[in-house]
Amino acid sequence: MTMEYLQELSEAIGVSGNEEAVRRVILKAIEGHVEDVKIDPMGTITALKRGTDGANRPRVMLAAHMDEVGFMVTGWDGDGLLKFTAVGGIDDRILPGLRVKVGEKQLPGVILWTPIHKNREQAVVKMTNLRIDIGAGKDEVSGKVKRGDRIAFDSTYMPIGDSIIRGKSLDDRAGCSVLVDILRGGEYPCDILAAFTVQEEIGLRGAQVAVKALNPDAALVLECTTAHDLPNPLADPDSHDPRDLNPTTRLGMGPALTFMDRSMVTAPQMVALLKSAAEANGIPYGFKTQLGGGTDGGAIHKGNAGVPTGAISIPARYIHSPHAYLHRDDYANAVRLAQAALHAMTWEAIKPL
Numbered sequence: 001m002t003m004e005y006l007q008e009l010s011e012a013i014g015v016s017g018n019e020e021a022v023r024r025v026i027l028k029a030i031e032g033h034v035e036d037v038k039i040d041p042m043g044t045i046t047a048l049k050r051g052t053d054g055a056n057r058p059r060v061m062l063a064a065h066m067d068e069v070g071f072m073v074t075g076w077d078g079d080g081l082l083k084f085t086a087v088g089g090i091d092d093r094i095l096p097g098l099r100v101k102v103g104e105k106q107l108p109g110v111i112l113w114t115p116i117h118k119n120r121e122q123a124v125v126k127m128t129n130l131r132i133d134i135g136a137g138k139d140e141v142s143g144k145v146k147r148g149d150r151i152a153f154d155s156t157y158m159p160i161g162d163s164i165i166r167g168k169s170l171d172d173r174a175g176c177s178v179l180v181d182i183l184r185g186g187e188y189p190c191d192i193l194a195a196f197t198v199q200e201e202i203g204l205r206g207a208q209v210a211v212k213a214l215n216p217d218a219a220l221v222l223e224c225t226t227a228h229d230l231p232n233p234l235a236d237p238d239s240h241d242p243r244d245l246n247p248t249t250r251l252g253m254g255p256a257l258t259f260m261d262r263s264m265v266t267a268p269q270m271v272a273l274l275k276s277a278a279e280a281n282g283i284p285y286g287f288k289t290q291l292g293g294g295t296d297g298g299a300i301h302k303g304n305a306g307v308p309t310g311a312i313s314i315p316a317r318y319i320h321s322p323h324a325y326l327h328r329d330d331y332a333n334a335v336r337l338a339q340a341a342l343h344a345m346t347w348e349a350i351k352p353l
């Protein structure tokens with residue numbers, strides 16, 4: 001595990017469709033470790049890492065998405081407060097009072113809230129009623145922001161204790177960082193077709209295009225997924241225990257493998273390949289059986305004439321918020337599992353069962 005670039009990746013701002021800052025970090029990190037680096041018309045980075053036995057092995061696409069959820073400026077009121085809309089899936093209820101960064105210049109702002117002595121009876125929070133206050137009056141605001149400017153969560157990357165990393169956009173900068181570490185960290189028998197994709201959070205759009213250009217024989221998606229190991233704050237306060245006592249994803253359990261989510265039913269041979277690679281190498285893993293969410297695999301497995309695709313996901317708490325938590329061991333084990341899977345990737349292993 002190196003994680004050398006995770007902080008820089010987490011702190012870079014790349015709300016879907018505007019991933020430039022993340023792209024710069026990745027291009028720097030992979031330089032000299034890959035060949036044939038390209039940026040496709042949508043902004044996805046693709047690169048080739050040649051395998052030691054590439055001619056006899058399937059060509060494997062490894063995908064991680066560069067974009068993060070955030071917001072976009074849609075206008076402003078007469079008092080200079082910004083109206084905005086979400087880019088990607090964000091829960092309106094977490095927003096009031098959060099710090100954000102607006103536009104290219106990363107202007108500091110706060111999402112408005114009303115002090116408790118005014119809002120004791122306030123009903124549900126709706127994004128359309130919220131505004132962002134950048135401290136500008138109506139005459140200044142048009143000189144500072146434009147409609148379409150992206151808005152990102154304002155957050156600081158921080159190790160907590162010995163095992164936890166806290167940061168923005170670990171979904172999916174952790175996946176990007178795993179892919180960087182794989183490309184920098186060793187030799188593999190098969191050719192790796194790396195794809196750092198764009199616009200995953202708004203519909204797997206970059207991956208849809210990248211898979212056509214790369215035409216892989218198999219694919220692995222490197223992701224971050226929700227850890228289901230917390231009590232539910234919306235549970236009835238009188239219920240005996242609002243906690244899911246059998247969470248399928250937990251911090252520290254190892255990477256999660258997916259049978260099915262909203263975007264894909266994982267090819268059984270890819271589940272089997274990942275499971276046996278983990279077991280043969282003593283890598284802890286679990287199965288994610290909550291079926292929500294999706295990954296770039298949703299687009300990749302339907303690419304070209306069909307691509308057997310698996311997903312390796314690091315469980316993280318509080319994804320799609322300013323502060324996600326992940327466990328260092330899960331990260332390290334995701335790298336190890338992806339590397340073990342690359343060594344096990346043969347034509348025989350990816351054949352439909």
Ligand SMILES: [Zn+2]
Nearest residue numbers: 171172223224
């Ligand atoms: Zn993601």
